[in-house]
Amino acid sequence: MFLLKFLTSRKMRLITMGIMIMVLFMTRSVNSFVGITWGRQQSQQLVPSMVVDLLLQNKIPALRLMTSASDIVQIFSATNISIVITLTNRNVNLINRKDLAYAWINDKVKLPINKGVNIVLFVQVFKGSTTLNIVVEVEKNNFSQKAFLEQRPNTTCCSHVDKELCIGAEPFSNTFLKDATNYQVVNVISIVREALDEMNLGYVSTTTAHGMDVITIAKVPSKSDFRDDIKGLMLESLKFFNRTGTPFLLNMFPIQMVRDVLNYPIEFTFFDNMSNFKIQDGNVTHYTNAVELMIDSIVWAIRKAGYPDMKIMIGQIGWPTDGYPYANLKNAERFHKGLLKFIASNKGTPLRPGPIDTYLHSLSDETEFRTKFGAFQRHWGIYEADGNPKYKIDFSLQDRDEYPTQAKGIVTMPKRWCMFDGDKSNMDLAKKNYNIACEEADCTKLEQGASCGELSDESKISYAFNAYFQKNKQSEEYCNFNGLGKITTINPSVEKCVFPIEILSFQDQVAGNAMISLKI
Structure with a gap:
């Protein structure tokens, strides 16, 4: 590198x-x-x-x-x-x-x-x-x-x-x-x-x-080494x-380390750990959150190297x-709130105090x-791809309970979506087109446990069709799908599953009679 x-x-x-x-x-x-x-x-x-x-x-x-x-x-x-x-x-x-x-x-x-x-x-x-x-x-x-x-x-x-x-x-x-x-x-x-x-x-x-x-992961930091x-x-x-x-x-x-590697309770990832779970390392040092434990695990390896x-x-x-267990807006907001308070405190970790x-x-x-x-x-973004903040976070380290500023000047495509027309007479063809759409467009929110994972099969097909349609700048030819697609101006989003509309790049063109939305 x-x-x-x-x-x-x-x-x-x-x-x-x-x-x-x-x-x-x-x-x-x-x-x-x-x-x-x-x-x-x-x-x-x-x-x-x-x-x-x-x-x-x-x-x-x-x-x-x-x-x-x-x-x-x-x-x-x-x-x-x-x-x-x-x-x-x-x-x-x-x-x-x-x-x-x-x-x-x-x-x-x-x-x-x-x-x-x-x-x-x-x-x-x-x-x-x-x-x-x-x-x-x-x-x-x-x-x-x-x-x-x-x-x-x-x-x-x-x-x-x-x-x-x-x-x-x-x-x-x-x-x-x-x-x-x-x-x-x-x-x-x-x-x-x-x-x-x-x-x-x-x-x-x-x-x-x-x-x-880079280290051999141990249950306690002092046992860690490269x-x-x-x-x-x-x-x-x-x-x-x-x-x-x-x-x-x-x-x-931390979410991956705690869940997939250490197999600790998910509460251990948060600074406001609401469980009684903690890690004792020796007679003095104990950890109530994964971030400090992870940092000190690296510190121990570096110490051992001299x-x-x-x-x-x-x-x-x-x-x-x-797209992952416990991956949602509520937990993301909670994690960052605790993390930023920790950073603002400049207290550091048991082994590495300070900023x-x-x-x-x-x-x-x-x-x-x-x-x-x-x-x-x-889906690591604090912002959606269109510049809208997902949850509250205070980058100024003042622990304010507010959303960050939206991206200004973003232009979205017209408010129209591509949907499955509901013809179930040939579901094999519909599923074939679903797979084609998802090979190119982003369908990760349809996976089990994800925000759109509980949609019906027909709605999942619609989501895939729309993702493909939006990625291709809403060109009508990309909402054909062997005659199974249709364009609508009625927003098909439900509960926590949002059917997105793409943002407009400078080089993009839209039809002369289309309405676009500009955030200022």
Whole structure:
């Protein structure tokens, strides 16, 4: 995972899934900050300028953006939003020659620097089923990050990061990357290193983010340690993190850990745990919630590796609202309320007291995110794909009981839906068309236990037809389904199951007599 860090007076940040360029802004603030991730795997994407406004209105100071697209990155150049950007794993080989590396670095790194952004690059790429970290000292104008931090103990590294380039997500994961590709690690990093040096970008460094599966999960934190198969690589990583003052970036999802791994009561995921369940670790330390237990499990592994004071930073944490047991709006609101109160308190965990910088996952649902690991992967959003907030959450850390600001300027498609016409004479044909629709459109809300999972078979067919129709911009030809589809202006939504209407992209066109809705 390549991670570039840009240092700037503007506190901006960017991210993605494969390569991550990360810009560090050194600050004396000792308070935690809360940022948010934004993935763009949607059939109709929120316009970047609207996202900027959404973040500013909600006073969200930092964004982890899952892309390195220049046109999107540049939208944030006039803001005080910290940005993290990413180059996906599959695109790493785009820079496997010096000329390609020069072109990419010039576009993604040099140009932002010319606008006053200083960049630090964190590089990690895959080798077989594991990865190799290249450790590079971060130094510019005889300035050392480590020395800076030692001289200023109240300085928080990575707080209010300006920009960040990440190459590779959770590269040591044995869950998500069992078939990781060999990206000619040494060759690529050598080329990038040489290109950066020759372009006067010699202060570039490397890091990565990790999931909980880098450790052997134990019932109590003190028994946790890094997996044997990657322990050598983790020691290399930690050595680098320590040298450069880089925090350990942790992606964590308590609902999965508690339910699928630890098999603890679901109440343990919440900070206001209403059960009597707690975990005692030794004679003194006890845990009443999963977040503190998970963080301290990582802390114990890092301690055992010889780095007891390494900073922990949460790169992703959230709660899905659909497609998984206990994934609903009520629980998502409850979880985030407790989490944000915990972050605002700056109390930290039993083993790691003090502020913990955090990125919430994520800004909006991603209707085209792969569902290999579950339907819930498309439903992490605090906002619906159309920019409407799902539940109450206070990004300002003041614990206010209110909904966040809606996305402004969103234009929705006309209020019309595609439905199954109810002809049951050939249900085999209807089910065939249902499958065709769901192969392309998002039908994850129809799964058992999901918000639309209790619909009748006929209504499920209608939902699938409509999802396909909306994804294809309401073109009438996409509501045919061998004559089984019909267009209606009567909203078929029922109870908690909403039949969505797509948002309108700038390039979309609608019929001249159609009515569209604009949120201002």
